[in-house]
Amino acid sequence: xxxxxxxxxxxxxxxxxxxxxxxxxxxxxxxxxxxxxxxxxxxxxxxxxxxxxxxxxxxxxxxxxxxxxxxxxxxxxxxxxxxxxxxxxxxxxxxxxxxxxxxxxxxxxxxxxxxxxxxxxxxxxxxxxxxxxxxxxxxxxxxxxxxxxxxxxxxxxxxxxxxxxxxxxxxxxxxxxxxxxxxxxxxxxxxxxxxxxxxxxxxxxxxxx
Amino acid sequence: xxxxxxxxxxxxxxxxxxxxxxxxxxxxxxxxxxxxxxxxxxxxxxxxxxxxxxxxxxxxxxxxxxxxxxxxxxxxxxxxxxxxxxxxxxxxxxxxxxxxxxxxxxxxxxxxxxxxxxxxxxxxxxxxxxxxxxxxxxxxxxxxxxxxxxxxxxxxxxxxxxxxxxxxxxxxxxxxxxxxxxxxxxxxxxxxxxxxxxxxxxxxxxxxxxxxxxxxxxxxxxxxxxxxxxxxxxxxxxxxxxxxxxxxxxxxxxxxxxxxxxxxxxxxxxxxxxxxxxxxxxxxxxxxxxxxxxxxxxxxxxxxxxxxxxxxxxxxxxxxxxxxxxxxxxxxxxxxxx
Numbered sequence: 001x002x003x004x005x006x007x008x009x010x011x012x013x014x015x016x017x018x019x020x021x022x023x024x025x026x027x028x029x030x031x032x033x034x035x036x037x038x039x040x041x042x043x044x045x046x047x048x049x050x051x052x053x054x055x056x057x058x059x060x061x062x063x064x065x066x067x068x069x070x071x072x073x074x075x076x077x078x079x080x081x082x083x084x085x086x087x088x089x090x091x092x093x094x095x096x097x098x099x100x101x102x103x104x105x106x107x108x109x110x111x112x113x114x115x116x117x118x119x120x121x122x123x124x125x126x127x128x129x130x131x132x133x134x135x136x137x138x139x140x141x142x143x144x145x146x147x148x149x150x151x152x153x154x155x156x157x158x159x160x161x162x163x164x165x166x167x168x169x170x171x172x173x174x175x176x177x178x179x180x181x182x183x184x185x186x187x188x189x190x191x192x193x194x195x196x197x198x199x200x201x202x203x204x205x206x207x208x209x
Numbered sequence: 210x211x212x213x214x215x216x217x218x219x220x221x222x223x224x225x226x227x228x229x230x231x232x233x234x235x236x237x238x239x240x241x242x243x244x245x246x247x248x249x250x251x252x253x254x255x256x257x258x259x260x261x262x263x264x265x266x267x268x269x270x271x272x273x274x275x276x277x278x279x280x281x282x283x284x285x286x287x288x289x290x291x292x293x294x295x296x297x298x299x300x301x302x303x304x305x306x307x308x309x310x311x312x313x314x315x316x317x318x319x320x321x322x323x324x325x326x327x328x329x330x331x332x333x334x335x336x337x338x339x340x341x342x343x344x345x346x347x348x349x350x351x352x353x354x355x356x357x358x359x360x361x362x363x364x365x366x367x368x369x370x371x372x373x374x375x376x377x378x379x380x381x382x383x384x385x386x387x388x389x390x391x392x393x394x395x396x397x398x399x400x401x402x403x404x405x406x407x408x409x410x411x412x413x414x415x416x417x418x419x420x421x422x423x424x425x426x427x428x429x430x431x432x433x434x435x436x437x438x439x440x441x442x443x444x445x446x447x448x449x450x451x452x453x454x455x456x457x458x459x460x461x462x463x464x465x466x467x468x469x470x471x472x473x474x475x476x477x478x479x480x481x482x483x484x485x486x487x488x489x490x491x492x493x494x495x496x497x498x499x500x501x502x503x504x505x506x507x508x509x510x511x512x513x514x515x516x517x518x519x520x521x522x523x524x525x526x527x528x529x530x531x532x533x534x535x536x537x538x539x540x541x542x543x544x545x546x547x
Contacts, residue, residue, distance in 0.1 A: 049417045050417055050418060050420075052414075053414040053415075053417050053418050054326065054329070054418075056333060056414060057326070057329035057330045057332065057333040057414070058329045060329070060332045060333040060335075060336045060337065061328055061329040061332035061333070063332075063336065064332040064335060064336055065332065111387060112387045112388065115380075115383050115384045115387045115388065116384065116387075116388060132328065133328070135325070136324070136325035136328045136329065137325070139321040139322055139324065139325040140322060140325045140326070140329075142322070
């Protein structure tokens with residue numbers, strides 16, 4: 001799918017990630033998981049109650065820390081906003097819509113940050129939070145191939161999604177990806193999933209130079 | 210989030226507490242008919258309504274620091290506040306860091322994986338349970354106007370008592386809508402349904418995780434226990450008109466038992482219904498009474514001594530002695546007359 005078409009489709013769905021199945025569009029992780037479950041596939045069937053609770057808790061941790069940090073870096077850090085985010089976000093739209101929508105999105109994100117208490121955080125504090133989160137994930141993963149030993153679950157998918165994005169997106173400063181690179185088992189984890197599930201050559205390979 | 214550290218016994222040694230935990234006391238609301246009684250020392254938070262002050266108070270108890278009533282802190286307006294000598298530390302994250310630097314750490318014995326679990330569960334609480342708790346306290350009209358607002362307003366001096374509760378309510382609503390009210394949920398009602406569903410699920414997960422053990426990681430309380438207690442205790446104990454989340458919590462007996470355990474261990478004095486300030490007054494009265502009794506007994510002893518001494522004087526002095534004895538007696542009786 002070309003970039004423009006993807007952007008258009010994401011506007012229809014309202015949120016990324018989304019899947020387009022037949023004539024249905026399902027967006028966001030929660031509904032996608034439920035949709036797939038309704039079709040008869042579920043990754044977390046083999047877990048008991050306590051493990052499911054743990055999985056949910058870790059997914060919330062990732063959402064809380066990593067997602068918010070990514071949003072912060074993209075929209076609240078002035079340097080990044082000016083150089084990268086505005087142009088990337090406004091790309092599909094003609095002038096002046098690209099500017100207006102970008103500013104509107106920035107205002108929305110800043111409002112949300114303020115509501116949850118991240119409005120006054122400096123970039124260093126945010127990076128420290130990311131570090132803490134990665135440390136927790138790294139400790140949970142340990143030496144296992146996946147978070148719940150042999151089989152990948154939704155948590156693995158979520159973590160992979162975030163870490164891969166962080167590692168492969170070019171930003172002005174590389175501090176965020178440096179924080180992740182400190183944890184070798186997380187890197188190995190990302191590599192492993194990439195090799196197992198994303199064999200096709202079109203993908204941007206994980207450059208860990 | 211509110212942070213509180215339950216001091217770990219075997220870990221660092223406890224120096225003389227220079228730590229003076231300044232918290233706000235919640236006196237019993239005269240009209241409240243014991244609304245706050247079951248929950249001792251519920252502190253109002255001028256900053257964010259998130260159970261933090263309760264946790265800070267448990268911390269204070271554990272460290273043996275004196276908990277004193279605090280005037281309205283004009284400073285940052287943030288509770289919980291930890292005052293130590295010259296430092297004033299105001300936010301939960303900073304309080305935790307500060308205490309860690311002083312070598313107080315409740316998670317000393319946890320393994321790395323358990324530490325990671327703590328972070329994850331705290332994130333779960335913040336995401337799933339906090340919106341519903343905020344809603345129950347601050348947004349639900351019945352609860353807000355009948356319970357929360359009078360409670361808080363009774364402790365805030367006059368001009369602010371009109372403004373602050375309203376502001377906190379708006380802030381809570383804002384937070385809920387901004388974090389949860391994304392499309393396709395546009396209406397507050399739908400958001401409400403979603404957040405209560407999430408909160409009930411979260412409570413179920415916590416109950417599953419706690420199981421039958423006393424605390425979340427065995428027998429020793431840790432930071433996670435403090436966090437969970439800070440969220441659950443107000444929900445459990447405060448009497449609300451609209452109680453759906455409270456009902457759900459009461460069905461999870463192990464969580465209720467968990468709250469009661471901590472309340473009885475760490476809030477023993479207050480649990481009987483006295484606020485610590487009240488207890489101090491009782492102590493002062495007791496002291497005064499003891500002093501009076503001691504004074505009286507001293508006087509009686511002196512009198513006894515005088516009486517005993519008088520017959521031991523040599524007999525030839527008896528005639529004069531009688532006089533003196535009488536004098537002495539009359540003298541010794543004098544203090545008793547008034």
